[in-house]
Amino acid sequence: AQSVTQPDIHITVSEGASLELRCNYSYGATPYLFWYVQSPGQGLQLLLKYFSGDTLVQGIKGFEAEFKRSQSSFNLRKPSVHWSDAAEYFCAADRDDKIIFGKGTRLHILP
Amino acid sequence: DVKVTQSSRYLVKRTGEKVFLECVQDMDHENMFWYRQDPGLGLRLIYFSYDVKMKEKGDIPEGYSVSREKKERFSLILESASTNQTSMYLCASSLAHRTAYEQYFGPGTRLTVT
Numbered sequence: 001a002q003s004v005t006q007p008d009i010h011i012t013v014s015e016g017a018s019l020e021l022r023c024n025y026s027y028g029a030t031p032y033l034f035w036y037v038q039s040p041g042q043g044l045q046l047l048l049k050y051f052s053g054d055t056l057v058q059g060i061k062g063f064e065a066e067f068k069r070s071q072s073s074f075n076l077r078k079p080s081v082h083w084s085d086a087a088e089y090f091c092a093a094d095r096d097d098k099i100i101f102g103k104g105t106r107l108h109i110l111p
Numbered sequence: 112d113v114k115v116t117q118s119s120r121y122l123v124k125r126t127g128e129k130v131f132l133e134c135v136q137d138m139d140h141e142n143m144f145w146y147r148q149d150p151g152l153g154l155r156l157i158y159f160s161y162d163v164k165m166k167e168k169g170d171i172p173e174g175y176s177v178s179r180e181k182k183e184r185f186s187l188i189l190e191s192a193s194t195n196q197t198s199m200y201l202c203a204s205s206l207a208h209r210t211a212y213e214q215y216f217g218p219g220t221r222l223t224v225t
Contacts, residue, residue, distance in 0.1 A: 044216040046213045103151065103152065
């Protein structure tokens with residue numbers, strides 16, 4: 001069955017430290033891939049997306065993600081986090097008109 | 112910018128009441144979606160629609176129905192609210208059918224059923 005897995009439910013990093021959020025997918029063929037962010041009390045906002053081409057994708061707010069076909073992964077990275085990055089992050093995959101979301105990773109920032 | 116609005120941010124209803132959650136998008140998107148979001152369970156698709164008067168069941172349609180009489184508006188209906196429907200409800204829209212466009216989300220409605 002198709003699935004999207006975010007192995008980390010919570011991650012805590014210090015402000016200014018680098019960040020990597022993991023995402024793995026299980027699909028028969030490579031899906032379209034997305035990362036969304038949800039700030040407290042808000043809806044989801046698209047950070048970036050991968051459809052094809054360059055496997056390193058740049059997004060908004062200084063985020064980037066790297067698609068690795070061999071590992072079925074699409075990990076989100078940021079070189080230096082800010083306190084305002086504290087939020088919940090969702091990886092999602094879309095193939096054949098059906099989008100599947102991971103269960104989310106909540107990011108906590110230490111001052 | 113695409114804007115997706117939801118009629119209420121917070122709603123409190125009693126068990127057995129009929130509840131309407133309204134969603135409006137202003138960018139002429141074909142697709143509209145209703146999700147519920149619960150801690151530890153992520154987003155679960157309730158219903159979606161690819162066109163006016165068209166609807167498809169998602170993963171958890173039981174206890175819900177939907178209506179799409181106009182392209183910009185997609186309503187979620189709880190025919191007889193129950194306490195296990197207490198949740199955050201998110202509406203989303205995307206541009207077109209059979210293409211992988213990103214979804215745009217509304218701010219959500221936090222529904223409490225007492």
